[in-house]
Amino acid sequence: MSFRINPAVKLLARILGSELLHATWLRLLKYLPLEFESPKDLEVETKMGRLKNPLGLAAGYDKSGKYVKALSKLGFGYIVVGSFTLNPRKGHPKPRIAYREAEQAVVNAMGLPNPGIMKFLKNFKRVEGCKVVASITGNTINEFVECFAALQKVVDAVEVNISCPTNEASTYMKEPKNLREFVEMLKGIKLKPAYIKIPPPTTSEEMNEMCKLVKVWMDCGMDGVTAVNTLLVDAPELALGRGGLSGRPLTRIMLETVREIRKELGEEIEINAVGGIMTGADALEALRAGANTVQIMTAMLFRGPRAPQHILNELVSIKAF
Ligand SMILES: Cc1cc2nc3c(=O)[nH]c(=O)nc-3n(C[C@H](O)[C@H](O)[C@H](O)COP(=O)(O)O)c2cc1C
Numbered sequence: 001m002s003f004r005i006n007p008a009v010k011l012l013a014r015i016l017g018s019e020l021l022h023a024t025w026l027r028l029l030k031y032l033p034l035e036f037e038s039p040k041d042l043e044v045e046t047k048m049g050r051l052k053n054p055l056g057l058a059a060g061y062d063k064s065g066k067y068v069k070a071l072s073k074l075g076f077g078y079i080v081v082g083s084f085t086l087n088p089r090k091g092h093p094k095p096r097i098a099y100r101e102a103e104q105a106v107v108n109a110m111g112l113p114n115p116g117i118m119k120f121l122k123n124f125k126r127v128e129g130c131k132v133v134a135s136i137t138g139n140t141i142n143e144f145v146e147c148f149a150a151l152q153k154v155v156d157a158v159e160v161n162i163s164c165p166t167n168e169a170s171t172y173m174k175e176p177k178n179l180r181e182f183v184e185m186l187k188g189i190k191l192k193p194a195y196i197k198i199p200p201p202t203t204s205e206e207m208n209e210m211c212k213l214v215k216v217w218m219d220c221g222m223d224g225v226t227a228v229n230t231l232l233v234d235a236p237e238l239a240l241g242r243g244g245l246s247g248r249p250l251t252r253i254m255l256e257t258v259r260e261i262r263k264e265l266g267e268e269i270e271i272n273a274v275g276g277i278m279t280g281a282d283a284l285e286a287l288r289a290g291a292n293t294v295q296i297m298t299a300m301l302f303r304g305p306r307a308p309q310h311i312l313n314e315l316v317s318i319k320a321f
Pocket of ligand 1: 063161230274277296
């Protein structure tokens, strides 16, 4: 199945710029009749509690955490907000996001713009029937620990993003020694489930390294993994000249990563699959590969706000066969 961006959306993006369009869209969302009741037989039990369905909205769509209520009406079982840092961040220069329609992909070098944890804590309101996960990131181990400690008080779980490909500082945690130091500090304060978000491994060496890293994480009493973040590619259309690729090119890598982690780490680890899940068939394949939940981001950009509705309906109809 191939998806085209709505021509009206393309035109508006050209006039307003993709980011202003996205911000305006998020503000309007609560006024639109897009409510969708999740199909009944999709409930799943996770370490963050029972979800009405396994479909989550991936980090990066609601970077401020202000739109959880409106987004929850679209049918998601859970929503990841952020990624947040201790202090506000402006991110990289624009243009920093572009569609690659032929590839069914997006390339972005947002650079983690966000309002900082204090603003999020001030504005955040919980919603009925939809779990919320806060994604955190940072430049030092202490920053990660402070963000974790503050945000776990208000959300259902925390996702630790060590894999933004255009923010090298946040990826120093890919060193097992640094990760161990961080998790040792976390152990004493952790009250909520913690997931580590990893980059997409593209070679068998990288896959082995990632499995080792996730083992360190799980050996220290953490709960699961979110696999995968975007893939670093050249992007002459962006100001930075490089960016993170998402969407269809990630599907195969995501599936291989989920399969390998499930095989290497066993049943205890919870796996949130993300990367190139565009349809219900993709979601089902990820779940069959060993994922407990699935998340979408690029599918929202290509298929629009009814993406969760379409994906959940597709999932139900193929599961029935
Ligand atoms: C515009 C954009 C912004 C993103 N921002 C974040 C972010 O702040 N934190 C994060 O962990 N992942 C971020 N991501 C990565 C997504 O959460 C997801 O891992 C990735 O896009 C792969 O999923 P997809 O193929 O469904 O898009 C972002 C992705 C895009 C396209």
